Amino acid sequence: MSIYTNSDHFRSIETPFYYYDTDLLQKTIKTAQKGLGNGPYQIHYAFKANSNRRILKEVLKFGLGADCVSGNEVNRAVEMGFDPRNILFAGVGKTDKEIKLGLEHDIFAFNVESLQELKVLDQLSGVSGKKTRYALRINPNVDANTHEYITTGKRDNKFGITLEELNLAIPLIKSLEHTEFIGIHFHIGSQIMDLSRFKELVDRCNEVQRLLLDHSFELPHINVGGGLGIDYDQPEANSIADFKGYFDCFKKNLALLPNQTLHFELGRSLVAQCGSLIARVLYIKPAERTSFMVLDAGMTELIRPALYRSFHFIENLSSQEGSVVYDVVGPICETSDAFARDLSLPETKRGDMLAIRSAGAYGEVMASQYNLREVVPSIFSDDFK
Ligand SMILES: Cc1ncc(COP(=O)(O)O)c(C=O)c1O
Incomplete structure (x- = not known):
């Protein structure tokens, strides 16, 4: 029910408040899933965009996974009923306590943002007696052409490790006993309207993939993050983002290996307009x-x-x-x-x-x-x- 239909109903309600259009939320997620199509693909909803329990309940109904960036988000995901096997945990500054929490829940994977974090993860995994799955977040040095505060994939941003670091880290990755390298992760920024930015990301993904294959890593997972923008100027005319164009950019250009799953972490494009x-x-x-x-x-x-x-x-x-x-x-x-x-x-x-x-x-x-x-x-x- 649109905001217009309901504005009479909520005239007596004390302001301010957030109003969410559940029908639009559902329609948006359905459109995203249709745009993605069938295949080895998985959308993880980025909790950071909106972790309101009722929003999460809707997201969960559609079988999306969870992309979390704090221990509390991981806890919220578990509490809401997300399968830990569908929970990712990213973030440049995970505390030991938060890492241990992820280990306790046996989440699907940690998105590791630095080599020091990787060593800590390995050490804590050793203590817990577990072998922990992780993806390395690579900083692909791609300009997302968005606001500088929400650009995350450029060389001077704090996120991920550079390609040069990755090259140097191969012996370390191979030497660690309590962690399992299962994927690579990217996220170049948010509110990206120019789809050519994603094509550039794909080119970098393919390069990283080739480099890792040269080192005999055939990783089962690639995660390209989120970032698809929405129309803030005309929310009524363009209430749903171009999911098909976005997904097609990856599906057509990414050299996915056999048995490899492609993951997305969408936040804004799923929940902003509702x-x-x-x-x-x-x-x-x-x-x-x-x-x-x-x-x-x-x-x-x-x-x-x-x-x-x-x-x-x-x-x-x-x-x-x-x-x-x-x-x-x-x-x-x-x-x-x-x-x-x-x-x-x-x-x-x-x-x-x-x-x-x-x-x-x-x-x-x-x-x-x-x-x-x-x-x-x-x-x-x-x-x-
Ligand atoms: C690692 C990561 N993944 C996914 C997202 C979600 O991005 P968006 O809401 O633009 O889809 C973000 C947000 O910036 C992020 O930092």
Whole structure:
């Protein structure tokens, strides 16, 4: 049920809150699975995008695996019923405690980000008496052509090991007794709209694969991460990302070995468009150039605009009359607490309800209690059925 159908229902609800369209979420996951098709492929949902239990429940229904980046995410995955054999654990800074937790749950694999981490994993695996499966995260030095804060696959980013390091690490990998090298992992960044970036990633994957074959490693798994972008400008017209184009880029160009499984770690493209942050207008106040529209939601509920200057489409759900230019800002004592500058919206008054769209990914999960703000609730479209 779309936000329009439901806006009458939630007019009496205290704002701000997150609103999730369950039908759209389901449709998006179905479209992704259809775009991927049958074959040796597996999607792991990136929990970091949104680990709301009800979102995870939907994701689980479709049989997706879990991509986790903290011990708590691994615990949440297990608690929600994800099969540990479908849980990946990535992250540059896993603590010993978190590694031990992954070992206890006997998860599918660790995505290892440095050679020192690999040694620690081997040592802790030895103590636990287990042989642990891992993939090495390779930094392919590919420019994702996205915001610099969400670029992760360039040489100077902290993620993964370089190709040169991989070459030098072959003797180490072969010498370790308590770990099993089962795959290579890549993730070049997020909100990538230019599919040619993924083609470049594929070229690097093929190179790494050749190098490893030269060293007699025939790995059963390749993981190309996530990163597919969504349309923040037109969430209604383009509510579902081009999954087919994205998957085809890998399926057509990646030299998958026989018996090799290709893994994806999608977050944003699966959940962003189904979520909106619903807020009310507290005040309209005159400003130098425009008018400030002060909302009851701010960077504490949705930090992306303040953090990356990212744009979210904003809709006035109470009024469609007229057109006025506003700076749409939050109530937090930071000048960066703004959702949009110089934005034309219908003439807006105190009490109007707004939807800040495409907020289902990296929204609720990044919320903070700065200024002792309340934790915002989430409401799902099926609550109204
Ligand atoms: C290792 C890794 N995999 C997957 C993802 C999910 O990316 P996205 O939400 O862009 O699909 C991220 C997020 O940045 C990541 O760091």
